[in-house]
Amino acid sequence: MNLPPLNKCSIAVIGLGYVGLPLAIAIANQKRCILSNKKIQRNIVGFDLDISRINELNKGFDRNKISSKNIKNKLESIEFTNDKNLLKKVDIFIVTVPTPIDEKNNPNLIFIKEASKLIGESIRALDKQKSNKIIIYESTVYPGLTEEICVPIIEKNSGLIHNHPKNESTFFCGYSPERINPGDRTHTIDTIIKVTSGCNEDVASWIDEFYASFIKAGTHKVSSIKVAEASKIIENIQRDINIALVNELSMLFKKIDIDTNEVLQAANTKWNFHKYSPGLVGGHCIGVDPYYLTFKSQEIGFDTKLISAGRSINNYMHEYLFHEILNLLSKQNEDQNEINILLLGISYKSNCSDMRNSQLVLLAEKIKQKDLEITIVDPKVDRKKALEELGLKILLGIPKNEKYSIIIFGLYHEEFEQLSYEKLNKSAKNKTLIIDLTNKIIGENVIYL
Numbered sequence: 001m002n003l004p005p006l007n008k009c010s011i012a013v014i015g016l017g018y019v020g021l022p023l024a025i026a027i028a029n030q031k032r033c034i035l036s037n038k039k040i041q042r043n044i045v046g047f048d049l050d051i052s053r054i055n056e057l058n059k060g061f062d063r064n065k066i067s068s069k070n071i072k073n074k075l076e077s078i079e080f081t082n083d084k085n086l087l088k089k090v091d092i093f094i095v096t097v098p099t100p101i102d103e104k105n106n107p108n109l110i111f112i113k114e115a116s117k118l119i120g121e122s123i124r125a126l127d128k129q130k131s132n133k134i135i136i137y138e139s140t141v142y143p144g145l146t147e148e149i150c151v152p153i154i155e156k157n158s159g160l161i162h163n164h165p166k167n168e169s170t171f172f173c174g175y176s177p178e179r180i181n182p183g184d185r186t187h188t189i190d191t192i193i194k195v196t197s198g199c200n201e202d203v204a205s206w207i208d209e210f211y212a213s214f215i216k217a218g219t220h221k222v223s224s225i226k227v228a229e230a231s232k233i234i235e236n237i238q239r240d241i242n243i244a245l246v247n248e249l250s251m252l253f254k255k256i257d258i259d260t261n262e263v264l265q266a267a268n269t270k271w272n273f274h275k276y277s278p279g280l281v282g283g284h285c286i287g288v289d290p291y292y293l294t295f296k297s298q299e300i301g302f303d304t305k306l307i308s309a310g311r312s313i314n315n316y317m318h319e320y321l322f323h324e325i326l327n328l329l330s331k332q333n334e335d336q337n338e339i340n341i342l343l344l345g346i347s348y349k350s351n352c353s354d355m356r357n358s359q360l361v362l363l364a365e366k367i368k369q370k371d372l373e374i375t376i377v378d379p380k381v382d383r384k385k386a387l388e389e390l391g392l393k394i395l396l397g398i399p400k401n402e403k404y405s406i407i408i409f410g411l412y413h414e415e416f417e418q419l420s421y422e423k424l425n426k427s428a429k430n431k432t433l434i435i436d437l438t439n440k441i442i443g444e445n446v447i448y449l
Contacts, residue, residue, distance in 0.1 A: 183349060240289075318362040343360065344398075407434045
């Protein structure tokens with residue numbers, strides 16, 4: 001076994017989205033090892049097949065609006081490219097590609113399979129390699145996927161045998177789940193403990209020391225790749241189920257005329273109560289990850305009743321909110337041609353530009369299908385993409401001279417922080433209701449989910 005030198009290895013981050021770009025920058029930022037204080041001299045390649053993404057990054061622009069301030073300073077430390085030939089000189093591959101679901105809620109593995117094939121071709125039969133290659137997966141997967149799906153693809157395309165104890169021309173794999181929280185300025189990549197794992201003890205220790213060299217919060221090494229995979233997926237499943245619980249309670253309490261927020265505040269006075277708020281669950285993590293585990297469960301004949309129920313409830317919430325809006329409008333007795341709705345926020349979460357699996361997008365589409373006029377304001381999202389791909393016109397700010405029948409305060413973007421109850425009322429008609437999904441606004445005509 002000949003592992004790469006820890007502080008002088010070359011690294012390729014495959015996939016430069018919400019996970020890959022911050023990771024590449026974090027690696028480039030660290031000039032001295034946190035563990036040993038030794039100087040770090042690593043070559044970093046940021047790889048993505050999207051040439052437009054590469055061109056933007058090389059100009060110092062991040063369309064996701066996460067790392068733009070840091071990119072220009074890192075151009076000398078990171079080589080952004082879509083040139084596959086550059087991967088042939090790399091020691092460490094870190095895979096951060098998307099793992100979405102298809103229209104049937106089954107795992108869509110096209111990106112992670114293509115990344116594995118690319119890596120296999122890049123390390124193909126390198127008999128005279130100075131050290132064995134290490135491939136680390138960070139993309140969210142079900143337990144077992146790395147070794148059952150990805151490793152065989154690398155073996156097939158490289159001509160090498162994974163984790164071969166007697167073969168010098170072998171490669172090794174590990175898994176270290178990403179814990180990026182887009183839009184969160186507090187819990188950044190270097191402040192979150194990193195779970196690590198490897199295919200054998202020596203590789204697991206190398207991977208753990210690698211992450212510990214630049215993650216200030218430290219690491220947590222587990223016994224196997226499967227354990228690391230499972231730990232990641234249950235993080236989001238736990239949140240999904242807890243939010244589903246309060247969503248169901250909220251729907252129940254509304255029917256019996258009880259204020260859900262007041263109930264939660266009261267219950268939260270007990271030391272061991274975990275407070276969650278009702279809300280719309282979307283995005284590429286909480287709204288997707290549970291399906292990876294339910295898929296694996298079905299594969300082995302196990303019925304995940306609770307996980308599936310939680311998904312069903314949270315998937316329904318945009319439809320529930322839509323019917324609540326129609327009910328409120330019917331009580332206002334306003335002519336349908338005069339009804340106009342203001343939606344503040346369209347991405348899947350606050351301070352994030354990502355519209356993937358956004359329940360607010362689904363809500364806006366339902367409102368449009370009902371032939372109701374809707375104005376959408378979101379300064380975070382890619383407005384051109386929203387128009388071309390979703391058919392939704394997005395404004396940067398609230399029109400000054402318009403008055404709305406219903407105002408939906410969907411997300412608490414930093415650009416919306418100055419929107420007080422008084423300011424929102426300036427855009428309201430006499431009987432306007434403000435539906436506050438952020439739980440930040442207090443007023444007599446404000447209602448909550």
